[in-house]
Amino acid sequence: MKRRVTMAKGKFYQIYLSPMQGIDDENIEAKMNLALDWIKYGNNVWIIYSTATLEKLMTRYKSLVEPEGRLFICEINIVNRKGWMNKGFWDWLKKKRDK
Numbered sequence: 029m030k031r032r033v034t035m036a037k038g039k040f041y042q043i044y045l046s047p048m049q050g051i052d053d054e055n056i057e058a059k060m061n062l063a064l065d066w067i068k069y070g071n072n073v074w075i076i077y078s079t080a081t082l083e084k085l086m087t088r089y090k091s092l093v094e095p096e097g098r099l100f101i102c103e104i105n106i107v108n109r110k111g112w113m114n115k116g117f118w119d120w121l122k123k124k125r126d127k
Contacts, residue, residue, distance in 0.1 A: 038064050038125060040104045041082070043074045045089060048097040059088055067120045069113070075104065077125055 047056060060066045063076035078085065085101050093099045106121055 038077045038079045040106050041076050041078060041085060042100075042102055042104045043076060043085075043089065044072055044098065044100040045074070045092060046072050046098040047092045048094065051092050051097070056092060059092060062088060065120075065125060067117065069117055075121070 045056065060068075060074060060076060063078040063080070066074050066076040068074045076085075080088070082101060082103065086099070089099055089101070109121070
């Protein structure tokens with residue numbers, strides 16, 4: 029009997045991250061690269077696609093902001109969407125990820 033392996037389905041999260049002093053863009057990008065996919069679309073704002081839980085994400089990014097930085101993460105529903113963004117953003121949002 030062939031066993032079917034299923035991959036965990038990812039979720040979209042919005043992250044606002046204002047790092048503590050001494051954290052540069054390379055440090056932040058290294059953490060973002062742990063997600064399956066991500067896009068930065070504003071100052072200190074990213075959307076990531078990840079199979080990680082919210083708790084795991086908080087642990088992952090906490091070291092970039094404690095003690096004087098700021099961090100906010102929330103799951104987002106990309107099905108209900110409207111906006112005025114560049115084509116690259118919309119292409120990223122619409123691309124197929126789960127196979």
